[in-house]
Amino acid sequence: MVPETANEYCRNMLMPIITSTLNKTRWVLLLGMLAIGLSSTSKPINAEERFIPWQAKNFAITTPLAGLKGDPKRGRKLVAQRDKGNCLACHAMPINEEAFHGTLGPPLNAIASRLSPAEIRLRVVDQTMINPMTVMPAFYKDPVTVNRIAQKYIGKTILSAQEVEDVVAYLASLKQQTSQQEVQP
């Protein structure tokens, strides 16, 4: 059979080739997609960054986040770190080597003589539960409930559970206004 028109040529000569190639590649494509699907679901979730729900009671969170223990020395670093807590931008703290402590929030020099660790934890986690109008960022709020945030924080909390516990441990060590109480770096 000699094909007469381009249309017929397509139907008679090319289509069988295309369908048989597709038949073969279909399985390759299907398996490929399955593999991609499996690999993306089995990708391990970074346990450190996963949000673990907390519960506030009487303006406090009694249980440490994810049952973790904080380290005051790491906490001291985190409160000054600009891409982490950056608490110094708004609060004064006994961290003498850093200049320019902010005054937007109250000084935290003796915070532990006013608030318990559980009360401090809620304020770091979500100050809006104390004052809905606050300018202080909620450092460990359920990422699902947060919107209009920077790309790199989508689905994440500003501080991880461990980092919050470290910060709480540091603040809980600030009992008196004296610099002797300082946790050494």
Ligand code: HEC
């Ligand atoms: C943008 C400014 C800002 C930043 C950043 C900020 N805070 Fe605050 N914070 C405030 C303000 C303002 C208050 C006063 C309470 C209010 O607004 O309702 C406050 C209150 C607090 C309190 C309660 C103090 C009290 O006497 O009751 C604690 C504890 C606290 N902040 C800790 C932190 C820590 C820890 C960080 C960093 C991880 C931090 N804050 C970052 C502004 C800030």
